[in-house]
Amino acid sequence: MRSVPLVALLIAFAGCTGSGDLESQTPADPGVSESGSISTVPSTTAPPAEEPPREPPQDPGNGTNPDKPLDGEPEDCQRLVAGQGTFADPAGSPSSWSERTLDVAFAVDETFLEAYGENWTARAEGLAAGLEAFYFEEVRIHVRIVHLVALPAGTLPPFVASTPLEGFDEADAIMAALKAHYNATYPGLARDAVHLLLGGDAAGSVAGQANCIGGAGYLDAGYSWAEASPEEDRALPGGAKVLQQMALKVSAHELGHVLGAHHHYANCAEAAAWYSPQDALATCTLMYNDSGLVSLGFSTPNKLAIRALADANDV
Secondary structure: OOOOOHHHHHHHHHHHOOOOOHHHHOOOOOOOOOOOOOOOOOOOOOOOOOOOOOOOOOOOOOOOOOOOOOOOOOOEHHHHOOOOOOOOOOOOOHHHOOOEEEEEEEEEOHHHHHHHHHHHHHHHHHHHHHHHHHHHHHHOEEEEEEEEEEOOOOOOOOOOOOOHHHHHHHHHHHHHHHHHHHHHHOOOOOOOEEEEEEOOOOEOOEOEEEOOEOOOOOOOOOEEEEEOOOOOOOEOOOOOEOOOOHHHHHHHHHHHHHOOOOHHHOOOOHHHHHOOHHHOOOOEOOOOOOOOOEOOOOOHHHHHHHHHHHHHHOO
């Protein structure tokens, strides 16, 4: 994530705590409705709406906005698998959920090695531990490392300075290179998902990407990547903090897509239950498509969607 002048953060924080209209504080979400709005009371029974084509996010124009879309809403993975329909509708009851395990092959790139040096393994394992704790608390799914590797130099396309309009092309190129590498190098590696950690700003307008929604359990579909650059201590006068645990949030968001979660099941109402001034801008649930406003908590519809997918795919 980019560092942001303190004045810009104060302005953004003041706007979010006023009327509660978060939409005006963020770039347009490429994965929501034509109006750009997201319902704060998503249905827990209706099947997901057909996803619109991805479009580049709007440039905020001031160069100091701390928020950027996390990604574009991916396509439904199971529409890409022969003989499958769409993923299961949200169903089930939290009290009936048994423990499940998502086996993840983690990889890091050159910029991650540059950012963390000889501590890169500990940093990657620390993020995986954070994902394990979060997913088990939220949906009773363990996140287990089954493979951890540093990609050879030159595996991914080089990162270049980009405008928001170029970000999706770069994001797609990273995903294509990641899939090609695993298909060629680890074709039989048993896993439910592959997750790549980047140490730099790979695509200027997005912070991560999932290959498609609901790919967990499919060798050709369960891919995601997320920026995981070193954290900054972003404190405001009076002791409040903003933009905390960004690497964990972005990785948790992208793995959420792999497990069947959607942007349009997110809301900015349920997050009030765990709001803290120690992460003062985190006013929406995790799958909301703005990296500056997400918190570490799923909405109820996304919890149900994840569990339905995990049960259906037997992860």
